Amino acid sequence: MIREVLTLAHLQELDATEAAALLLVRQDMFDDESDDLVFTAWIDADPANGEAWARACQLWELTGDAPELQALRDAPPAVELRHSAPRRSVQRYAIAASIAVALVCGTTLLVRSPAGPVTPQLASADAPSVMLATAIGERRSFTLPDTSRVTLNTDTAIRVAFRPGGERRLELLHGQAAFAVFHDRTRPFVVAVGRQSVTALGTHFEVRAEPGLMRVVLVEGSVAVRAGRTNRPPSILKPGEALTARGDAEPEVTRADVDAVGDWQRGVVTFRDTPLSAAAVELDRYTPVQLVISDPKIAGYRVSGSFHTDDPARFARTLAELYPVRVVAAGSHRLEIVAATPPK
Template sequence: MLSTARNLLIDRARRAQIVAIETFADMDTLAPTIDELTPERHLAARSELNLLQRALNLLPARCREVVELRKIEGLSQREVAARMGITEDTVERQVSKGVRALAVALHAPGLASSGAAARPGSALRKEGTIQMKSKELNEIEARAADWIAERDRSDAGLPPERQVALDAWLDASTAHRVAFLRLDHAWRRANRLQALQSASPALAEPTMWLGLARLARPQVYRAAAGICLAVLALLAFTLVADFRTSQPAQNYATKRGQRESVALSDGSRLTLNTATQLRTAVTAQTREVWLEQGEAFFDIAHDPQRPFVIHAGRQTVTVLGTKFSLLREGEQLRVAVLEGRVQVKSARGNPVILTRDDAALADGGNVLVSKKSSEQLSASLGWLQGKLVFDEVSLADAARQFNRYGRMQLVIEDDAAAGIGIGGVFDANNVEAFARLLHAGFGLNVQIAGDEIRVSSPVR
């Protein structure tokens, strides 16, 4: 019946020459029919597209116009220059600025231009640490953005001699590769802005929600427009009610080194880190998650009528609408609050309320609360971008973090090496590069034996 009503509505709208003034598309415009557009995909697409639009709005005016023409209308840099009456070199410079600005705006929650995003690591040895100065980082990111903008100038990519130069620059430093990959990911992600192109044939099909504007012959079709809007409202209400009341319990799991993003029917989003298992159940009355093991970031839609409850062993976390992360290791639960208020209750203790920048360690009947800086919280959320952010942690702690992600395990063989201080940003799934950095930066012995990378102090 719903399909029949939908088809009738579309047919009437087309014959009445209804003009669409508001279009929301799936971010990849892949769904060929409404029937295949699940609520989870629709929510995820809308959320992603809205995020990209907000990021676009943050760009300076000229830079935004260049990015819009390049990413939404799909013009080449040469065509953008002709359209705007500027040189191609100017377009390339604006693309470079846009790449950096989008990377900042699209960074993981809490990871902005300061803090973790402004502290990629390099193999600079200083007082026993691997660290990166902000000035050096800015120079590296600016160069990475220039490379991406230059490559974007031609569909064929860089000329061979320039590709060789780029490869040499990337090989020169881990920090170069980290900056390039982060910015390149943001620029490619902006391709989804093409879903905003109202002239796209995909958007003209009934695979998205349409806002109705005016009728070509209002005196004849005004009544029809009212009926159409009423049918749309009824369909939307029926579909939403059905999604909210009939979603069964779902199990999600990631393997070692994997991440997964999950969109729930209430509008909440969960991001699972490596080796994580959880179960969700969202109904018209309740919203619950059981975190069996691992780590997850929660972006919870506000709903005062349905508190969102997470069960993690003997601990219970309750929120209405907020952003926070949970890490469960056995019966220990670590909580970090990015926004809003979070209630943590252990099996034998009283509830504890956490607010922004609060962190807590719940273990049995105790909940230990501490205040963190924005930089410290950003570091703890680096995994959302596949990064490990260390701020003066011991090599032993850094190895423990790396060992959560990959098959290859770091083994620190002596106390002197284990106590070395480490700072910087590293690829969580590239422990081999980290080991090479330990050898180059500290002169440590590094040996690979099967699935282990053994690290020890040099023999004196």
């Protein structure tokens, strides 16, 4: 598809609300790495851009299936032009700006679709929450309405429900997320995992949620973690500490590998004398290709080192160089790690 090339200069010609709407439309229509680079530069250019983006994402959830947006998706593509935008491209920008007015201001949306007359669509400004999520192998960062940032690891879903002037609340449904929290003592920043919660005031931490388990790693600042039984007082973590909670059991506080928080955000996972069975389970989170180890002896081998999360085959080949094992492909999504010499 031939389409207009998006540049940071194009976005800066619009106000933050219009630019956020345009980015939403393009993300809905295209999968373009160059757009992602422009988006990152735009977010970093001004805190107001992050706030506009978060507001637009929240309301887009309610209006994403509106007929006007579908008409925009079906519109003829704009001609690509790298140095200046033709008038028909500006018209596409104007459509996105019209959507922005309805998305962010809650007014009546009037968009002239290519097929016919102007039609109204009312967009509510009272959206209670917005869902952010990643697919397997995907990582994404978002700027929240208060300019805090959240980075989602593979296969993660989080619900954001900020109350204007009140509590900043998020619910981690599953997966792993890192938070860099804007300091505001008057507005608690709360990450909930089921009945458990982590409350922070200006800090950097990570939360991981799995069935029956929550793990919190504090990189800097301070957090209060409520876990286990509801009548238990919160645990106050210090930088470099991790809290692991399993069901109603007493939470366990240990020293944390804070470097690992940054590793996965760079697409790397680091093992330090880790059982091979546990390393395989960790890597299985990131791709559809699953590493299978049936031999208990092989599962007990220890592995250390840093590995790319998107290349399990390379990890398996490295194991074959270090240990008496070989890799057997069993279908397109299964790699079995077995003894180098089959038993007689």
